[in-house]
Amino acid sequence: MQTNSSQGLMRARALAEASVAESYSTVMNDGVTKANQVLLPYVDTFAAGSQDAATTAIIPTGSYNTVLSQLNTVVQTSTSITAPNAIGTSSGTLTFKNFRVDLGSFSKAGQTYYVDYVLNGQGNSGSFKRNIETSGTLRLILGRTYLNQYVLLADDGGFTERSCITKNGKKYCSGGGYFGTGSVFDGPVHFNKNLALAGSPVFQYGLTVASPTTYMWDCQAQAWAVTTAQSTDCAKPDYGGYGQQHVSDAVTLPPNAFSQGRAALGGDENNQTALTTKEICLATGKVQNCTPTNGVYVPNSSGTVSGGIYIQGNAQDVQLSVEGQNQVYRITDEAGVVTVIKVNVTAKTTSVKTGSGQVVNLTGVPNGQFYVNGNIQSLRGPARNGSLPNPAPSTPDSSVVPPAIAEQTQLNVASSGDIRIQGDLTYEKNPNQNPDAKNVLGIISGGGQVLVGQGAPNDVYVMGSILAGATGKGLKVEGIDDAKAVYGYRGKVHLLGSLAEATDQLRGIGSVTGGLVKGYDDDFKYDKRFLNGGVVPPYFPATTKFGVTAFIPQQRTWEEK
Template identity: 30%
Template sequence: MKTSRKTAGATLVLTVLVVMLLLAAVVVVTAQLAISARRSSADQDATIQAQYVAESGVARAQARLGQARTLFTQGTLDQATTTITSLTSLFANFCGVSLSAVNDLTLTPGTIATPGLLCTAAATATSSGAAVASLIPSAAYTGVSGWSASTWTDLFSPAGSVISGTPSGSGTNSLGITGKVALKALNVQKTGIDTYLLNMSVADVTSSAANANTKRSLISSSSGIFSLKIARPPFSTFAQFRNQTTATAANGGYNLYFGSGESFNGPVHTNSQLRVSGSPGPIFYGEVSTSAGSTGNPSIDFSGIPGNCNSNSNIQAGSCPQMYPNGAATYPTYVPSIALPTNNNSQFRAALGQAQVVNSTGLPIAPTAADVTLALGVAVPVSTGVYYSKTSSPTVMTGGVYVKGDADVKLSTTGNTPLQQVIEITQPPGTGITTRFQQNTNGSWTVQVGAGPVNSLSGNFNGMLYVDGNVNMYGGGTTAPDVASNSALTISNTGGDIKLKNSITYAECPISSNCPAGSTSNPNATNVLGFYSDTGSVLLDGPLNTDMYVNATILASASGKGFGSVRNSGTNARKIHLIGGVIEDQSQTVSSNGDGYKRDYVYDPRFKSGYSPPYFPLQQRWVVLPDTRFDIGTLRQSQ
């Protein structure tokens, strides 16, 4: 049968139409897919771009906090006008409370105290920024872009310091940053006599980037607490302090230099001209200051120093890394004169168990006869002897130990574990009766006078031993440590010298190497020892031909007095290995070509942060010490 021509033609037409429809559908779908892909790619690009822009907002916040950190290091207080009254006003402004709301908690001077809360910042505090701004000199803002005193007000406000800008795009495609960085005042704490902390935190850092099509938001949270410390630092802060930079007349009156072969890891200061000598010269890893010269132009005696190090301009240009390996932070600077303490009245009062009393200029006032009688229960003048309690309560410690008259003082530790502190005081020196104090494992003390009974003492020993007379100072005489791990001691005297007769070492050495035999290295050690004479010198008087190891910070403040050696004749190559620091009016010659000691001094790094022996003298100046660890925390995507 033949196929119809009409039917065949219709089938062809239908087939062509179906094919064309299919092709059209393919074209439409392909076009739609292409458009969709382009839109998806554009959206993805916009989202990525928004993410980057939001992250740049966080980076701006980081930069702002970095600037704050730099400015905090420039904080200062006017030495002429700073008083407890003005500080109380500062604390009230920081907390946003009234003056009457600031507690003045009295803490025992010289002890490691539990922080006392002076005030807690109000949730609506608006004056915190102005309080911080008052500590930053206007010159500090030079070269810090976008900063002025009012910036602190923004940072401490609830709205924070606003981060804004349009870093990319235009029109509807513009991606604008909105966000903030803020600091939040928390409280003010008192952590020791004349030591205060202004505590704050970094509030959540927020940053968003958005346009008509997309938005990305980031939050960075930090749980850290950061502090500004306002304090009168103890003199133990210094690795070396020389009021005068000439030797005493009895020792030739020659100029004293910091010379080649010496290195200093802590602060060095002279109230007179700074003198450096030799080639390549001394090495200063810590800051160096002098009160000779003027701001920006400290007076320095360069004796034999190489040409790239023998002028202020060369040093400040960074051409002397061999003497100042840590750069500008250690270059010599001019600072106003730092007066040495004039008396040890605070140490006398501490030995009596009494709080410090100062006059209108902040200088310690001596105990009166009535104060002494009240503390010891004896009439004045006090007879020669060792006093630690009232005569009416002979087994109750009043605070410290007061010794009237010359004495031998010996520090040692028990043989049991853990080692406990032993203090033996002999009067008259050499042949007299010995009063022996021994600490128990629970922190209490016992006392034995001569061959008498061993009596338990109640009350707390505050670590202060005050001698009204000359002191011959001894360690135990073996390789066993002399200052127990839990001991914090200061030996202070008036009316004579302190002579160090042999080595005195810590149970726990605060440095990582070269510790004395018998010591265990521990950078967080709390055992500490200080010697302070307000009228005499602190002198090495050890055995012949024997090195001495002394772990302590040493202060001799009277005119013409200092740290030195009793003997300077003969030929000897012994050394004094000191871990601590030396603060003195005038050197008594430690090192010489004769029978002195070659110096091997290592700074105790704990002293840099203000740790010190109990009741160690404080400087008559206020400083601002920032904790610069600003951490913006953990970054997370906002939901």
């Protein structure tokens, strides 16, 4: 009897814990989406009033009780579990209490709010019952949505409409630029306009489009149908069960990278005006009326690093690599001078060697902003150690593709012009295999393209957030539209992270009813850390819209009642 009682009580407790765990899972997964439904009207009203989040509350105090009631209505969940083999059942509830604000959190970027939660679970196994209650606090960060929230975000999907006809009440057009068979996107995807689909591209988390229609290839008409349909006779995209949603909110991309330049010089990154000659001269240790000298600079004050890494003029080559605990930058400037910078985040030290000169040791580490006031003609990691299997996997073997970004490195590489990727750029710790990974990379072209260079390997691997937000710019395969360039099929661009671009660019050429014959397919995997602003590269831009950017539970108590 004692053994039977002990086992019955253990089963009942396990069932009670299962209900609590399921409710907690709901908070973590559906919580952000459902909380957005509640908070978005307040956020939209705030944004429409052009108010300053540093001084004015996004959610008025008088609305707290209403918000709390809405959270309990929209997010509240009741769980019910039936264990196999008649072991027992359990039920659980989630309740929110005490919605409030952190007054000390007010800033231009957003505000932090808190709400307490209580999870109750009751387990039943025969005549045995156990009740468990877990309580904690949710931190809701209302702030600007960062552009790495999407695995792919484009203002313009890249389709160019030409002549159109109307047949049987439907509009059909000629044109070009589309997403087709072979393209796979493992994360949120959004386009504002001009999106065309053919074959069977895969959008595993669905697709949102701000425009009322998309272009779908119609094999019977042999033209692009202008439609709101999810598919046509031969265009059958896979939406991962989420579908294609039209007329969603448009997302505006910031068009410049001047703030990244100031951050690299140790200035005010929020000042988005063009850098002045005086600012560059003073930050690089020259007199204020100088002509900026091309070269590599690590701004410092009396031997202590005071900014990031700044390059005046073009960078012929930037190679990123890992050496022990050091993040290594090997930079060849416009004049061909090689500068090697080694940063040890743990020891908080930086060493700089320019050409054949002496090593200069500095205290502290750069702030994470690497900026080139010109073009980056080659950006790459270490060379590969051997060949990839065929077909190449989405996640590379680090023994074949050595990491470029050290475990503790948080880096944003930006330029005022083009950035040409000529090699793999991978993390020492893959975040989708190590969710607590700290390494993160941003790649921003302020006024040009981010190019996959003609010297890039087949099946190139890039981990990070890419942004090319200037009008008409995006991620492009260099020379793909040049009839003289000899390409053939180059495999895939394996991106683990996000891409935000003004206009989607040509990366491959093929048939609307088949695969590519020239260039690269898209294999875009989402870095799950980017969801709701959990991880963002340093000084990475955000949209002008406010939203719920984090929904973070912190457990306080666990007790049996």
